Amino acid sequence: MKHNGLKGMEDILPPDIAVWQSVESSAREIFGRYGFQEIRVPILESTDIFIRGIGEATDIVEKEMYTFMDKGNRSVSMRPEGTAPVVRSYVEKNLHTMPSPQKYFYSGPMFRYERPQKGRFRQFYQIGAEAFGIAAASMDAELIIMLKNLLEAIGLSDLNFEINSIGCAACRPAYRSALLDFFGDRRSEYCPDCQRRYETNPLRILDCKVPQCGQLRQGAPTVAGYLCEDCRTHFDEVLAILNSFRIPHTLNPNLVRGLDYYTKTTFEVTSEHLGAQKAVAAGGRYDKLVEDFGGPATPAIGFAMGMERIVTLLKERSEIKQRAPKVFVATLGKEAELEGFRIVETLRAQGVWAEQSYGSASLKSQLRRADRLSSEFALIIGENELRSGKLQWKDLKKSEQGEVAAADVVSFFQSE
RNA sequence: GUGGGUGUAGCUCAAUGGCAGAGCACUGGACUGUGGCUCCAGUCGUUGCGGGUUCGAUCCCCGUCAUCCACCCCA
Numbered sequence A: 001m002k003h004n005g006l007k008g009m010e011d012i013l014p015p016d017i018a019v020w021q022s023v024e025s026s027a028r029e030i031f032g033r034y035g036f037q038e039i040r041v042p043i044l045e046s047t048d049i050f051i052r053g054i055g056e057a058t059d060i061v062e063k064e065m066y067t068f069m070d071k072g073n074r075s076v077s078m079r080p081e082g083t084a085p086v087v088r089s090y091v092e093k094n095l096h097t098m099p100s101p102q103k104y105f106y107s108g109p110m111f112r113y114e115r116p117q118k119g120r121f122r123q124f125y126q127i128g129a130e131a132f133g134i135a136a137a138s139m140d141a142e143l144i145i146m147l148k149n150l151l152e153a154i155g156l157s158d159l160n161f162e163i164n165s166i167g168c169a170a171c172r173p174a175y176r177s178a179l180l181d182f183f184g185d186r187r188s189e190y191c192p193d194c195q196r197r198y199e200t201n202p203l204r205i206l207d208c209k210v211p212q213c214g215q216l217r218q219g220a221p222t223v224a225g226y227l228c229e230d231c232r233t234h235f236d237e238v239l240a241i242l243n244s245f246r247i248p249h250t251l252n253p254n255l256v257r258g259l260d261y262y263t264k265t266t267f268e269v270t271s272e273h274l275g276a277q278k279a280v281a282a283g284g285r286y287d288k289l290v291e292d293f294g295g296p297a298t299p300a301i302g303f304a305m306g307m308e309r310i311v312t313l314l315k316e317r318s319e320i321k322q323r324a325p326k327v328f329v330a331t332l333g334k335e336a337e338l339e340g341f342r343i344v345e346t347l348r349a350q351g352v353w354a355e356q357s358y359g360s361a362s363l364k365s366q367l368r369r370a371d372r373l374s375s376e377f378a379l380i381i382g383e384n385e386l387r388s389g390k391l392q393w394k395d396l397k398k399s400e401q402g403e404v405a406a407a408d409v410v411s412f413f414q415s416e
Numbered sequence B: 001g002u003g004g005g006u007g008u009a010g011c012u013c014a015a016u017g018g019c020a021g022a023g024c025a026c027u028g029g030a031c032u033g034u035g036g037c038u039c040c041a042g043u044c045g046u047u048g049c050g051g052g053u054u055c056g057a058u059c060c061c062c063g064u065c066a067u068c069c070a071c072c073c074c075a
Helices: A016-033 A048-054 A060-063 A083-092 A139-154 A172-185 A192-201 A202-207 A213-214 A230-243 A307-317 A335-347 A363-372 A383-388 A406-415
Strands: A044-046 A067-069 A073-076 A102-111 A123-133 A160-165 A265-271 A280-284 A300-308 A325-331 A355-356 A377-381 A390-395 A400-405
Touching: A016 A102, A016 A123, A016 A307, A044 A048, A044 A083, A044 A325, A048 A060, A048 A073, A048 A083, A060 A377, A073 A390, A083 A102, A083 A123, A083 A300, A123 A139, A123 A307, A139 A160, A139 A230, A139 A265, A139 A280, A139 A300, A160 A202, A160 A230, A172 A192, A172 A202, A192 A202, A265 A300, A280 A307, A300 A307, A325 A335, A325 A363, A335 A355, A335 A377, A335 A383, A335 A406, A363 A377, A377 A383, A390 A406
Parallel strands: A325 A355, A325 A377
Antiparallel strands: A044 A073, A067 A073, A102 A123, A123 A300, A160 A265, A265 A280, A280 A300, A377 A390, A390 A400
16 A cells, blocks of 8 residues: 655655755854844644734635644644744743843744645745844844845845835724725726735735736825834835845835734745745734733744745756765675675764675676765775785776775775 | 646656557676676556446546646745
């Protein structure tokens, strides 16, 4: 009986895994320089932290969560994103008592029950960063610059940075009602999805892809005109810093983040080389969330990167190189086999990747295996070599061969 | 949840209403202790599954499942 993995759940195998590891280690390295420390939070959380955090009326909460009752009859959910659990932890562990800002990053799987498509999976991996305690625009800018530095470090420099401000609790209601007024006039002419959005999330009408809707919304009020004094100056400062650091970015007044908790700055990094799911990273400020979770009023901002999408781009850009052993030890006869095993272990103990041939086979087939592993060298041990104490080495790339004393094998391969 | 494309060997894909194929990969040999290149041979299939039409279906029809892409939504 053959079993299949679940829909939208992918295996990550070598050699791809090397790309994942290199992105993760770059993230660790660069986040570290910015003072972001790793935080590991559970995959399973009480359902209500996502309802509170992401928003009751969002698709994620309404229809995409893996939610079930545990054996204690509590409703639990597999995390569909990382911010809500981190905020829960920040509040629960009283991390606001630590010096501000507190900066954290996380890495791991998220789960959403959606139809898979290019760049979208039911289990997908995010690396995210969250900074708590600073309201200043320099925090926004620092986070965006850090993200850019990371993406460039891993070899992605042709990405689009889009940025917007969606206001705060003080100014968003006015903007929202202005939009409702505008859309309401010709509401029946919009697509069915937009008519639904009119009720659920009118800001979404702004980035509807239906051409008809694009026409109709010409002249719609923009968020810029409705930002309050505080949001306006904050956004201007963010942009001013990005400009002074020469960080290319596009103002996108239609950039609407779907999660309820966002305030003020929102941003998204997209690629032209992906399918419809082209956002490789996205984030924004969420100045009210900590308070909503029962903590002290604490401004915060964060982002998350979609690992699969980043790995897709990196794989397009360069061949993944297979790891290959330094030396493959081929042996003939029982005695040589044991001696070979000893040498392999000695090499490994000294940090050299060595492979052995596991039992008897013709020398030909052993060398064929060495070649298939792309081993750099073969080391041949047979009766002659045992007798003389001189082992045959062969450089499989250059097709050169020579001998080396058994006692010198380690230094030979270490220096080669 | 909605719409469309695709399901044939381990992989990439042919084929015809009439015996299911190729390339790659794999194993062995040519080469008895020397890989790659070449040549030769060999292994691998309920043509996704179920039903229907037909003398006969991998092909046509219906259903179903899987998968991919797109919508919705989102990293």
